[in-house]
Each structure stands twice: as structure tokens, then as C-alpha cells.
Amino acid sequence: MTAKDLKLTRRSLIAAASLAAVMPGVTFAQSKPYPDGTITFVCAFPAGSGADVLVRFFSEKLAQVSKQTVIVENKPGANGNIAAEYVARAKPDGYTVYVHSGTSTAANMSLFKKPPIDVTKALRGVQFINKQPFMLAVAADSPIKDMKQLTEHLKGKGGDGTYGSTATSGKVLAEVYLQLAGVSATEVAYKTGPDSLNDITSGQLDFAALDPVFALSQQREGRLRLLGVGSPQRMKSIPDVPAIKEFGYNVDQLGWWGVFVPAKTPDDTVMTLNGLFLKVLQAPDTEAFLNKFGGDVYTGSPKEVDELLAKTVEEWRGYVALAKIPQN
Amino acid sequence: MEVFDHLATGFMAAGTLQNLFFCLIGTVLGTLIGVLPGIGPIPALAILLPITFGLDPLSSLIMLAGIYYGAQYGGSTTSILVNMPGEASSVVTCIEGHQMARKGRAGAALAIAALGSFFAGCVGTVFIAAFGPPLASIAQQFNSPDYFALMLLGLVMAIVLAHGSVMKAVAMVLIGLLLGLVGTDTNTGLTRYTFGLSGLWEGIDFLPLVLGLFGIVEIIRNLENPPPPRDAISTRMRDLWPNKQEIREAIPAALRGTMLGSILGILPGGGAVLASFASYTLEKKITKTPRRFGHGAVEGVAGPESANNAAAQTSFIPLLTLGIPSNPIMAIMMGAMIIQGIQPGAAVMTTRPDLFWGMVASMWIGNLMLVVINLPMIGIWVKLLSVPYRLLYPAILLFCAIGVYSTSTEPFMMVLMIVFTVFGYVLFKLGCEPAPMVLGFILGPLMEENLRRSLVISRGDPMIFINRPISATLLVATVLMLCLIIFPQFRKTREEAFQEE
Numbered sequence: 001m002t003a004k005d006l007k008l009t010r011r012s013l014i015a016a017a018s019l020a021a022v023m024p025g026v027t028f029a030q031s032k033p034y035p036d037g038t039i040t041f042v043c044a045f046p047a048g049s050g051a052d053v054l055v056r057f058f059s060e061k062l063a064q065v066s067k068q069t070v071i072v073e074n075k076p077g078a079n080g081n082i083a084a085e086y087v088a089r090a091k092p093d094g095y096t097v098y099v100h101s102g103t104s105t106a107a108n109m110s111l112f113k114k115p116p117i118d119v120t121k122a123l124r125g126v127q128f129i130n131k132q133p134f135m136l137a138v139a140a141d142s143p144i145k146d147m148k149q150l151t152e153h154l155k156g157k158g159g160d161g162t163y164g165s166t167a168t169s170g171k172v173l174a175e176v177y178l179q180l181a182g183v184s185a186t187e188v189a190y191k192t193g194p195d196s197l198n199d200i201t202s203g204q205l206d207f208a209a210l211d212p213v214f215a216l217s218q219q220r221e222g223r224l225r226l227l228g229v230g231s232p233q234r235m236k237s238i239p240d241v242p243a244i245k246e247f248g249y250n251v252d253q254l255g256w257w258g259v260f261v262p263a264k265t266p267d268d269t270v271m272t273l274n275g276l277f278l279k280v281l282q283a284p285d286t287e288a289f290l291n292k293f294g295g296d297v298y299t300g301s302p303k304e305v306d307e308l309l310a311k312t313v314e315e316w317r318g319y320v321a322l323a324k325i326p327q328n
Numbered sequence: 329m330e331v332f333d334h335l336a337t338g339f340m341a342a343g344t345l346q347n348l349f350f351c352l353i354g355t356v357l358g359t360l361i362g363v364l365p366g367i368g369p370i371p372a373l374a375i376l377l378p379i380t381f382g383l384d385p386l387s388s389l390i391m392l393a394g395i396y397y398g399a400q401y402g403g404s405t406t407s408i409l410v411n412m413p414g415e416a417s418s419v420v421t422c423i424e425g426h427q428m429a430r431k432g433r434a435g436a437a438l439a440i441a442a443l444g445s446f447f448a449g450c451v452g453t454v455f456i457a458a459f460g461p462p463l464a465s466i467a468q469q470f471n472s473p474d475y476f477a478l479m480l481l482g483l484v485m486a487i488v489l490a491h492g493s494v495m496k497a498v499a500m501v502l503i504g505l506l507l508g509l510v511g512t513d514t515n516t517g518l519t520r521y522t523f524g525l526s527g528l529w530e531g532i533d534f535l536p537l538v539l540g541l542f543g544i545v546e547i548i549r550n551l552e553n554p555p556p557p558r559d560a561i562s563t564r565m566r567d568l569w570p571n572k573q574e575i576r577e578a579i580p581a582a583l584r585g586t587m588l589g590s591i592l593g594i595l596p597g598g599g600a601v602l603a604s605f606a607s608y609t610l611e612k613k614i615t616k617t618p619r620r621f622g623h624g625a626v627e628g629v630a631g632p633e634s635a636n637n638a639a640a641q642t643s644f645i646p647l648l649t650l651g652i653p654s655n656p657i658m659a660i661m662m663g664a665m666i667i668q669g670i671q672p673g674a675a676v677m678t679t680r681p682d683l684f685w686g687m688v689a690s691m692w693i694g695n696l697m698l699v700v701i702n703l704p705m706i707g708i709w710v711k712l713l714s715v716p717y718r719l720l721y722p723a724i725l726l727f728c729a730i731g732v733y734s735t736s737t738e739p740f741m742m743v744l745m746i747v748f749t750v751f752g753y754v755l756f757k758l759g760c761e762p763a764p765m766v767l768g769f770i771l772g773p774l775m776e777e778n779l780r781r782s783l784v785i786s787r788g789d790p791m792i793f794i795n796r797p798i799s800a801t802l803l804v805a806t807v808l809m810l811c812l813i814i815f816p817q818f819r820k821t822r823e824e825a826f827q828e829e
Contacts, residue, residue, distance in 0.1 A: 046370075046656075047370055047371040047373075047374035047375070049656075049659065050659065050663065052374055052663075053377065053660070053663035053664075053666070053667065056374065056377055056378050057378075057381075057667060059378065060378040060381055073737060074371075074374075074737075075737065075738070076530060077526060077527060077529050077530050077738070078526040078529040078530070079512075079529065081526060081529075082526055082527075082738070111517075116526075160787070162784065162785055168517070171517075186784060186787075187784075188781050188784045188785060189514050189515045189516075189517075189781075190514070190781075191514050191777070194652045194653060195777075197468075197652060198468055198469070198470055198471050198472075199471055199472055199781070199785065201468070202469075202471050204471060204472070204785050205785070217651050217671060217672070217673065218651065220651075220671055220673065220675070221650065221651050221673040221675070288669070289666075289667065292666050292669075292671075293666075325517060326516060326517060326518050328512075328517070328518060328519050
């Protein structure tokens with residue numbers, strides 16, 4: 001390499017550097033389309049919870065398809081209200097993304113007397129993640145084999161039966177079933193599925209309304225028998241467990257997860273993000289992962305997410321009144 | 329012996345170069361996390377979880393498990409040196425361990441903690457290998473009434489933790505119970521004592537509470553009464569090692585702690601915490617020289633440290649044999665297994681014996697690595713104490729603040745920490761000790777939940793607690809413990825045992 005070359009190189013380097021120094025403000029937006037920068041996923045659960053594992057799985061996958069760094073920020077508290085409010089107030093640039101249960105987001109509108117934000121107005125749907133039903137279960141050695149027998153059993157107890165429930169979804173699923181079946185039983189609330197296991201298997205509880213991750217894992221271990229899922233049809237991933245609806249109880253309660261951004265996020269950014277998540281959701285290992293959590297992959301357009309969120313908000317107003325859940 | 333065949337399979341699987349490497353990374357990372365106050369193993373594991381997606385299942389589980397027990401290990405270092413427990417199970421280590429450090433025996437305390445933990449880890453590993461499945465089925469017999477009785481026993485033990493007056497200890501336990509009530513009530517879904525603050529919805533966070541009460545109050549206390557200028561701290565090996573007398577006192581305590589920890593670790597919910605508290609209580613009860621307790625009793629370090637490490641080990645049993653995570657860390661491990669396509673549960677043992685036994689074997693290897701890494705480090709840790717206070721204190725404050733803030737990135741957590749610092753300072757001025765309060769705070773909510781559940785199931789009939797053999801036995805033990813504290817003829821012994829001066 002000659003001295004001249006070196007000089008040239010150096011000069012062009014300096015030129016390039018000064019150009020870069022002047023340019024960013026002007027050309028940044030056009031030449032570097034979204035996403036170009038660190039994307040933050042907001043998780044409404046503490047680090048290490050089951051839901052956190054799901055959010056982190058998607059952060060890893062989205063980082064691969066978007067070629068960007070994706071970090072997870074945990075904003076637990078107030079049943080997800082803190083996280084939802086945080087996202088609603090974030091800059092609407094597509095870099096703050098809320099990956100959370102749409103059901104829970106919608107339910108908070110009626111579980112709280114004064115919800116901090118109107119989720120249908122402050123948030124905007126991007127993509128679905130999955131559909132995931134809660135399930136009714138009994139101990140594996142219970143004489144109760146199906147939903148009809150459960151109803152007969154509870155009738156026989158004349159209101160003296162007990163059942164375990166986890167999360168608001170479990171509470172509501174059990175209450176809806178009991179009312180449709182015209183029987184009554186006393187609720188015993190548990191924080192998590194594992195807390196309730198020994199009381200179920202020892203026969204202290206007549207049945208339980210449980211989250212799918214726990215219910216499925218304990219069915220595989222031979223400790224629980226799953227009587228029915230809350231979804232209107234059987235789930236693709238668990239075809240051998242009937243829908244409660246098949247027994248004539250009109251239960252249609254299907255939890256879903258979705259991706260949300262602040263309401264003012266521009267359309268093209270939302271569409272880009274929708275496509276990136278679609279790519280992740282179509283990967284076979286994503287499907288395998290979601291099936292392990294008892295859910296089926298679910299995709300759609302941003303508009304469909306908005307519509308389902310609004311519909312779920314309305315449904316839950318009814319559920320909260322039906323199950324007589326106190327408002328905070 | 330079948331067990332040895334299994335363990336051989338395990339050591340073959342865990343002994344590959346790759347797995348040894350990940351075990352080393354895990355334990356080193358864990359130690360660092362444990363030493364930095366505030367950054368607990370739970371967020372660390374959650375953050376590292378995605379990194380393990382690409383790894384072989386056994387390697388990733390070995391690394392995650394290494395972080396967990398490495399952190400247990402590292403946590404005792406800060407407890408001893410600067411009175412700062414990073415997690416619930418090392419609160420007890422502060423009591424005697426920090427007193428030893430103040431008397432210039434920091435090196436000995438650290439060495440005893442390290443060796444006690446190693447011993448407990450070895451026993452815990454054998455425990456899992458030999459009795460894992462049968463023990464798990466015992467834990468399955470525990471129903472709500474039995475948990476209630478166990479928590480009640482734990483709370484009564486908490487009274488023995490303090491060295492001041494009985495009344496003060498009882499009051500502290502009760503305050504702890506009340507603080508534990510803050511948040512959303514599981515039964516009704518209504519919030520209690522939240523004063524409209526959304527940061528209190530899920531209850532008071534453990535980290536701001538414990539760092540405020542212990543860590544920062546310790547700094548204020550030292551600023552108020554500056555400790556005598558320390559001599560140049562000797563880092564000769566002879567002074568860093570426990571002397572013969574200390575070793576003699578530590579060995580039986582470590583044995584007892586290991587036994588207690590191995591058993592309590594199997595029970596879901598606070599097993600490791602209960603284990604370290606229970607071990608301390610036991611040591612204090614049976615010692616011939618109770619006066620030393622509160623002034624750096626060696627048994628008070630050896631027992632609880634062994635107990636919490638044994639419990640950390642055996643808390644894998646419910647996960648590996650039943651598919652039930654017994655604490656949040658096990659829940660992350662469960663998540664890691666699910667991501668790897670492994671459904672935790674008894675089936676793992678038969679379908680993937682290399683994985684199950686490989687993990688068990690890696691725990692032993694990891695514990696050995698921890699001793700090898702940590703023993704030579706003791707000299708360095710002790711030297712840390714010769715850092716001038718004007719540098720040490722701001723550094724500790726900074727780490728506390730970072731740790732508390734990073735758990736939820738909510739400024740409210742900092743406010744909570746300040747509130748508990750003020751509260752802790754008032755307690756210190758009144759001569760009340762915070763340790764019983766912490767136990768009340770942790771056990772209270774569990775006790776309440778199980779009490780209410782039991783009574784709903786029994787339709788309000790309290791006989792449910794007496795009709796079940798497990799809860800009946802535990803309740804009898806509780807009553808006996810109470811008698812020891814209350815009745816005058818015993819009280820004399822108790823006062824001998826627990827009055828400070």
C-alpha cells in the first residue's frame with residue numbers, strides 16, 4: 001500500500017465520519033426502517049414465573065427474526081395494571097411491546113373499580129400468541145369419570161361439595177359451570193396449581209378449576225383426571241380431553257395471549273411487528289413450546305386483536321357479576 | 329447397590345468436559361450473584377434462561393442449578409462480612425456470623441460456612457439419590473391443615489430466635505404477621521392495607537424489607553457508634569482458619585443442620601428458610617453455653633448454613649420426582665426443562681436417567697467446585713473489611729439500591745426500603761430484633777392461607793387439625809415448645825438461655 005493510498009483512505013474516512021456526524025438526524029428515519037434498535041418486552045409477571053418464561057421465549061425468538069436485541073422488563077404488580085399503564089404511556093414507536101394475556105388485560109377493566117387505563121383506548125393490538133383454556137379436573141383415582149358424573153356427584157352432596165380454583169379464570173370457569181349445571185359447591189382459592197395438588201389427590205376437594213400448564217403436567221404424571229376444557233371445542237394440542245360444552249353445558253371460556261403496543265403507534269410499525277411475530281408463531285418449535293403450555297398457536301391481524309380485546313372486556317363484565325367477584 | 333449404579337451413570341453424564349465447564353460457569357456466576365447484595369438468584373436465573381435455549385438440556389440444567397446453589401453460598405459471605413442477607417435463608421447467618429466477624433473471626437466464620445455447606449451438599453446429594461422418590465411421596469401427604477400446623481410451629485420457634493425479652497420477640501413475630509397480610513387476599517381477591525398504593529397490591533416485597541432492616545440499619549448503627557479502628561487484618565492462613573475449639577463446636581452443629589435441612593427442604597414453600605431458622609433454634613436450645621449466642625457462636629453459623637444448603641439440594645426432589653416446583657427457583661428450573669422438551673416428573677428418572685442422575689451428580693461436583701473456589705477467596709473477602717468505611721458504606725448503599733430497584737424497576741421499591749430502614753432503626757433503638765419479624769413476615773401469609781383453606785374444606789370444623797395425624801403431631805410439638813417458653817420453671821432456663829447480659 002502506498003502513501004497516497006493511505007492518505008486517500010484517511011481522507012475518505014474523515015469525510016465519511018463527518019458526513020455521518022451530520023446525517024443521522026436527517027436520514028435516520030428513511031434509511032433505517034423499523035425495527036432498528038433495542039426492543040423492550042414488558043412482562044406483567046415477576047422474573048421466573050411461568051408467564052415470564054413464555055415472554056422470554058418470545059423475546060429470544062423475536063430477536064432472531066428481527067435481528068435486534070430484545071430485552072424483557074418485568075413490571076409486576078396490581079394484577080398487570082402497572083405493566084399495562086406503563087406500556088400505554090410509553091413512546092408509541094414500536095420499541096415498547098406488551099406481551100401479555102389478553103384475557104387478563106380485558107378482565108382488569110371489570111375487576112377494578114377504577115382501572116388506571118381504558119385498555120381498548122390506550123393500547124393497540126398487534127398479534128395473537130395463543131389460545132389457552134382453563135380445565136376442570138379431579139383426582140386420578142376419583143370415581144368421577146366425566147362432567148355428567150361430576151354434576152351428579154355434586155347434586156348428591158347437596159351443596160356440601162368443595163372445589164379448588166386458581167386465578168380469576170379458574171374462579172370464573174368453575175362458577176359458570178356450576179350455574180349452568182344448577183348445582184352449588186364451596187370455593188377454596190389457591191394461589192397456584194401446585195398448592196392445591198395434595199388437597200385434590202387426597203380427596204378433600206371434589207374437583208378443581210386449574211390452569212392448563214399445571215393440569216396437563218399432573219395428568220401426565222397420573223395424579224389428575226381432566227374432565228373438560230373451557231374452550232367451546234377441543235384443543236388441537238390435547239384432542240383427548242373433551243370440551244365441557246360437549247356435555248350440554250354452554251361453556252365458552254377461552255383464554256388468549258396477545259401482543260400490544262401504545263395506541264398511537266403508527267400503522268406500518270404495527271404491521272411490521274405483526275409480521276415478525278407471525279414468523280415466530282409459524283416456526284415448528286414455537287408450536288411445540290406453546291402446546292407444552294396447553295395452548296394452540298393463534299394468529300390474526302391487528303384489527304382482530306383489537307376486536308377480540310373489546311369483546312373480552314364485555315364478556316368479563318358479565319362474568320365478574322356472575323361469579324360475584326368483588327371489585328378492588 | 330442400585331444407587332451406586334445410578335450415581336455412576338450420573339457422574340459419567342456430568343463428568344464430560346462440556347458439562348464440567350457449565351457447572352463451573354454456573355457456580356462462579358452464582359457466587360458473584362450471591363455476594364452482590366440485592367441481586368438474587370431468581371432474577372439472575374430468569375435473565376440467563378434464554379441463553380440456555382441453545383444448549384444441551386443437561387448442560388443448561390447443570391448451569392442453572394449451579395447458579396442457584398452458588399448464590400446460596402455467596403449469600404452467606406455478605407451476611408457474615410457486612411450483615412447483609414441477600415435472601416431469606418441467610419438472615420440467620422447474620423445473627424452469629426456477623427458477630428464473629430466483628431470479633432475478628434470473619435475468616436473462621438467464612439470457612440465454617442463454606443465447609444458446612446459442602447458437607448451438607450454432599451449429604452443432600454446422597455439423600456436425593458437414595459431416598460428421593462419415597463421422600464417425595466411423604467411430602468405429598470401434606471394437606472392444608474398440616475401446612476398450617478407446620479407454619480405455626482415455625483412461628484413459635486421464631487420467638488426463640490431473639491435474645492431479648494420474650495414479650496419483645498412475640499411482638500416482633502406479630503408485627504411480621506401483620507406486614508405479611510398486606511396485599512391481595514387469595515380467598516376473596518380483595519386488597520388489604522394497601523392504602524391505594526398499587527406497589528403494595530402483591531404484598532410487601534421481601535428485598536426492600538430485608539435490606540432496609542438489616543443492611544442499611546447496620547451502616548447507620550456503625551456511623552452512630554463507630555466500631556473501634558480495626559487492626560491491620562491478618563490474612564495469614566493460620567488466622568483465617570477456624571481453630572480447634574471452633575471446629576469441635578461446628579461439626580455436631582453441621583451434622584444436625586444437615587439432617588434438618590435435608591428433611592425440611594422437601595416440603596414445598598419456604599423449606600430452606602424454615603430449615604435455617606429451625607437449625608438455629610435447635611442449636612440455641614441444646615447448647616450448654618447459651619451465653620455465647622448473639623455474640624458469635626460458631627454453632628449458630630455452622631448449623632443454619634449446613635441446613636440451608638442441604639435444603640437447597642433436597643428442594644429438587646419434589647420437582648424431579650413429582651413435577652411440583654417447591655419455590656420460585658424450582659419454578660424457573662421447571663420452565664427450563666419444559667423449554668428443553670422435558671416434562672418434569674417421575675418419568676424423567678426412567679426415560680432420561682442420564683439427565684436425572686447427571687443433575688444429581690453435578691450437584692456434588694458443583695459443591696466441590698464451590699469449596700475449591702471459595703476457600704482461597706476467603707483471604708480476599710476478609711481484606712474487603714479493611715476497605716475504609718467511607719468507601720465501603722456508599723458502595724453497600726449503592727448495591728442495595730441497585731438490587732432493590734432492578735427487581736421491578738419501580739421507584740416505589742426504594743421508598744419501601746427507606747421506610748424499613750427508618751423502622752429498623754427505631755427497632756434497634758428499642759432493643760427489638762428484626763429476625764423473628766422476618767420469619768413472621770414469610771410464614772404469616774402461608775399460615776393464613778392454609779388455615780382458611782382447611783376451615784373452608786372442613787366447613788368450619790376445627791377438629792380437622794386434630795383428626796389428621798400429621799397436623800396433630802406438629803400441633804403437639806408446638807404446644808410443647810410453647811410450654812418451654814411460658815411455664816415458670818422452664819422460664820428460668822429460658823432466661824438463662826436467652827437473656828443477653
